[in-house]
Amino acid sequence: MKVHKLATVAATVLALSAPLQAATWSDTFIGYRYGSDFTEPNNSQDVSKNIVQLTHVSGYSLGQNYFNLDVLKSGSEDPASGSSDGATEFYLAYRHQLHLGKLFETDLSFGPVKEVALTAGFDLNTKNSAFAPRKRFLAVGPTLKFDVPGFLDLSLYYAYESNHCGLAFCTHKDLSFDPYYQINLAWGLPFEAAGLPLKFQGFTNYNGAKGKDYFNNETKPEHLLRTSLMLDVGQLAFNKKNTFWVGVGYEYWRNKYGNHGKPGVDTDAPTLNVEWHF
Secondary structure, eight states: OOHHHHHHHHHHHHHHHGGGOOOSEEEEEEEEEEEEEEOOTTOOSOEEEEEEEEEEEEEETTEEEEEEEEEEEEOTTSBOTTSSSBOEEEEEEEEEEEEHHHHTTSOOOBTTEEEEEEEEEEEEEEEOSSSOOOOEEEEEEEEEEEOSSSEEEEEEEEEEEEEEOOOTTOSOSEEEOOOEEEEEEEEEEEEEETTEEEEEEEEEEEEOOOSBOTTSOBOOOEEEEEEEEEEEHHHHHHSOTTSEEEEEEEEEEESGGGOOSSTTOOEEEEEEEEEEEO
């Protein structure tokens, strides 16, 4: 599939939903996470990061929308360009699911799967480091939605990515990578243990190799896992369900951005997580 065709398919999925956006349910929250063991490629130091996020999820008659903006402030171990202060990154992700069973008014459930969707979306990022990345990511593909408390979605995306390298010795300043496949699993599973209201949530992506990088080196497959175990403190303390959550998280990243054989491409970072839903 050509890149422009991928963009056309993604735009079509989004356009189909445009007149049908009256929300039947929604959840919006501001989150915060902190960890001191993050990494960056070609950086041998562990990096501390304060991360603020804004997340919105909503459903309508034929599907649902997901929006997330992360603002990541690094410690001085990951400096901004020309400064000793830490770099700041903005990372935005949007996904739209068009539920095909609802669209065609037919039951597409089978086994543990309750619905089949067509998902399309994009990622955008910018960071004021010397590398100065400007990621542009498009994805489209099928999603299986499993019948569980909460949600469990398995997607296979055909993906295209371009980015920028601001370093003087980059062979390519603006690079369009080879299209690749991404396997995505996302989940949010509420449960109780010892009378405590909890949820286990997160996502994992497995990206295939995407050709050569900025220095004409071949990339390798990339694996990212970000997950957390959260306690509904608002329900316990104020009898207000799904308002204030506190918990711990973990980020596992291998071959970050497809890099390999260099410092900072593997991450094992525990985090402290907070969410305020409104």
